[in-house]
Amino acid sequence: MSFDEEESFEHTLLVVREVTVYKIPPRSTSGGYKCGEWLQSDKIWSGRLRVVSCKDRCEIRLEDPNSAELFAACFIYPGQRESSVEPALDSSRYFVLKIEDGNGKHAFIGLGFNERNEAFDFNVALSDHDKYVSRENEKEASEKNATDSLIDIHPAVNHRLKEGETIRINIQPKPSSGTGMLSAAALSGAVLKPNTLCLAPPPAGSGKIRSPLPPPPNDPAAARMTSTSQGVGQRAPTENTRQTDPLTNLSQLEVRL
Numbered sequence: 001m002s003f004d005e006e007e008s009f010e011h012t013l014l015v016v017r018e019v020t021v022y023k024i025p026p027r028s029t030s031g032g033y034k035c036g037e038w039l040q041s042d043k044i045w046s047g048r049l050r051v052v053s054c055k056d057r058c059e060i061r062l063e064d065p066n067s068a069e070l071f072a073a074c075f076i077y078p079g080q081r082e083s084s085v086e087p088a089l090d091s092s093r094y095f096v097l098k099i100e101d102g103n104g105k106h107a108f109i110g111l112g113f114n115e116r117n118e119a120f121d122f123n124v125a126l127s128d129h130d131k132y133v134s135r136e137n138e139k140e141a142s143e144k145n146a147t148d149s150l151i152d153i154h155p156a157v158n159h160r161l162k163e164g165e166t167i168r169i170n171i172q173p174k175p176s177s178g179t180g181m182l183s184a185a186a187l188s189g190a191v192l193k194p195n196t197l198c199l200a201p202p203p204a205g206s207g208k209i210r211s212p213l214p215p216p217p218n219d220p221a222a223a224r225m226t227s228t229s230q231g232v233g234q235r236a237p238t239e240n241t242r243q244t245d246p247l248t249n250l251s252q253l254e255v256r257l
Contacts, residue, residue, distance in 0.1 A: 009054070010054050013052065013128060013129060014050070015048065015051075016121075017048055018065070019047065019062070019118075020043055021071075021072070021109050021112075022110030025038075031089065035093075035110065035112070036090050048064070057075060058081075058129040059076070060097060072109065075100055078133055083098065084097070092119055095110075095122075096111070097111050
């Protein structure tokens with residue numbers, strides 16, 4: 001779940017039934033705090049501890065075990081864990097917490113666990129929250145990159161005509177190749193006359209019939225061709241004669257009758 005989906009989302013990471021809170025003196029050195037300097041007379045409170053994850057913020061709440069009344073709270077913001085929770089130099093069971101009153105004022109108190117495993121679980125809970133915040137940030141970054149990649153850089157344009165607007169279209173005549181019914185001359189206003197279609201002359205030599213060359217003189221083949229042609233020419237009168245013979249016979253029959 002992302003941080004912006006539900007502001008009231010809370011998840012309890014750890015509950016320790018009893019912890020001790022101490023009043024600590026100012027830091028003596030820049031190296032850190034030592035719990036050995038905290039006297040038993042500096043104990044100011046004991047009760048329940050809860051580590052709660054609130055979106056990207058982690059809260060360490062010190063509450064009364066019976067009434068759940070809040071005694072103090074330490075807020076850990078992203079990247080500020082070291083300044084809000086600092087382990088003691090001389091013991092792994094003690095820490096220094098930076099508590100706030102919500103009005104901009106803060107103070108430092110000592111926190112002690114009765115068992116070492118409780119202190120270990122406390123560190124694990126804080127680390128789990130850091131990992132959770134890191135995963136959510138990476139998830140939101142990847143989703144944002146995916147959304148940005150889908151944004152259309154060309155916004156939609158309204159091409160509808162407004163009231164009173166008109167469109168004027170000028171169409172230029174397209175020149176024809178001359179092979180159709182209308183040519184460029186017809187589109188320009190010229191009148192085509194009938195029977196004026198000119199055909200291109202046939203290619204040279206394509207329409208000519210070449211006559212065979214005369215045979216050479218004294219050629220036997222030529223002589224045979226000549227005799228054959230003469231024989232054919234001489235048969236024509238014979239046929240004509242045969243056609244006239246029946247008439248002659250008819251005239252003779254008439255004489256006899």
